[in-house]
Amino acid sequence: MDILITHGGLARTRSFHVSPATLVTTVIALLLALMMLSGVIYHMVLLKAVHAGWPIVADIAGLVVPGDTGQRDRFLRENLDAMAQKVGEMQAKVVRLEAMGERIAGLAGIKPEEIRAAEAADATARPSTERLPVARGGAGGPYLPVEPAQDKPSLAHLNELVDTLDTQAGRSGDVFTLIESRLLERRLELMMVPSAPPVLGPVGSGFGFRIDPFTSRPALHTGLDFPGPVGTPIRSAAAGVVLSAEPAGPYGQMIEIDHGNGLVTRYAHTSRMMVRPGELVRRGQTVAQVGNTGRSTGAHLHFEVLLNGVPQNPARFLARGESLSPKADRNEAKAGAVTGSSRAR
Template identity: 65%
Template sequence: MDILITHGNMARTRSMHVRPIQLWLTGTVVLVLLMLLSGTIYHVIFLKAAREGWPVVSHLVRLVVRDEFEQRDRFMRENLDAMAQKVGEMQAKVIKLEAVGSRVSGLAGIKAEELRALDAAGSPASAPAKPAAGAAGAGGGGRGGPFVPASTPSIEQLNEVLAQLDVQTDHGSDVFTLVESRLLEKRLEMMMVPSIAPVAGGVGSGFGFRVDPFNGRAALHTGLDYPAPVGTPIRAAAAGVVRSAEPDGAYGLSLELDHGNGLVTRYAHNSRILVKPGELVRRGQDIAMVGNTGRSTGPHLHFEVLLGGVPQNPARFLARGEGLDAAEKTAAATQSRGKARRGR
């Protein structure tokens, strides 16, 4: 392709030869520059005019890009609706967790005053509920339930509800922490207090006055007798330290455990002792074997509980331990059911 360039009738004409590839590259560069220029003008001028509401330009831009704005608004509304539905589901789950927390806290022995103290410290239960716009009546009465908006909520409304959910979850976490602490306290208390029968099976002779099997006279029986074959394992009724493990007159081969605070358990008439003085034993650990040593008419375990050296009725301690075991198992089952519901 030849291009002739002249400045007048008398001027010398110049000739320029342009190859097709050069022409194609030049056209491409010009097209790219025009696209960049148009994009810059669109983003810098027209979009700014649309956002800031310039009198004439913004109206023209909105007419041109109306479909784009409508699509963007529809997308935002759909997202807000989905977020509102999710927030409502979260609120329903939080309400269920609060109900489970109330039941478990009752089983753990937490008093209502303690929960009210948590509420007074800034929980949602202590904060008065905000009445909705247009709600009839401003009197008392309980309020609650999941967040189900009548129309598409705003970002501010969703943020407010999410903030309330955050406070509610913090409060629920505090309640469950208190429940866990109380259950651990009860467990430790149960471990240090005689709470499990040292030998499986029924009691042959209880605590109190009875006819002595040797002389036939009324006498105080200071413990519980558990009839069992010789060699039957004997468990520690509570955690403690071995105080003594030796023959002790009428008690025969006897074992005593010190549980602190003046509380001692005694296991008498043993055939064999499995622990040594000063040894720390766990609750439920095998510590001896049933025998027929000392003042005994047959193989059995004589079990005593002494507080400050004074014999106590072991049945009261064991019954209390059974109650604590039942409460702990019920609380664990309730928590398991709550986790199973949350996992559905």
């Protein structure tokens, strides 16, 4: 095949000879280029229109690629169903967590009014958010996050539920933070309550009336006796400040420790005192050693607990320990206290 190219009146005519093989190769190359261009247009325009939801173009493209659209919708629906199930499980866990938080708050001494105040503040801060009802007390049963009017959950509905869960989780976190603070305060308060035994071992004479070992007559014993060999360590029943460490008549060598809130402990008949007045002592710290000084028939520790100067039964403190609060128990202690103070026997 010959191709002639002419230009103008004086220009030389040019001729090209094209073989059949070259012509076929050129046609094939053009067809391949058109196919590649069509593929680019398909991916960049049609699929983009389907995924982005372009008007008119998306409808036309949907006719071209109906299988891809149906597969995409089926995939999204399956994922929404799985998300709805997970959100339902999360909702049930949050409800149980809130119920448990209310019970623990009661044990920590937090009043329901404080929790309701926190919920009211949260509702005021987010007035536009629709909230699901919060269960009070026990809760259970299946959770269906889909509204009755809907056959399948929507993405907007799931987002709303996730926002609700986030709000409930934040409120539960605040409640547990308050509980932790109260429990810490209570723990610090209990460290000042004489609930740790000063001497490990059995108790001899208890608190109350007994036959006096010297006079053989009934008399009030105002503490607990812990018999033991001379030199046995005596430990502070609670943290506090040493009021005195000196001989005290019938008590012999005696240590008094102030624990605050009107609570004072006495450690009598010691053979050696290892603290001085004004010294800070911690719970369980060795403050003296068992002895046989003062009005005593043998080596032992005479241990007393006084509330506002009135002798109390130390066994009640040692037995209740962690559950005793001197502020809450003060009226009960006064009502059951013996009027006046007697020296150890």
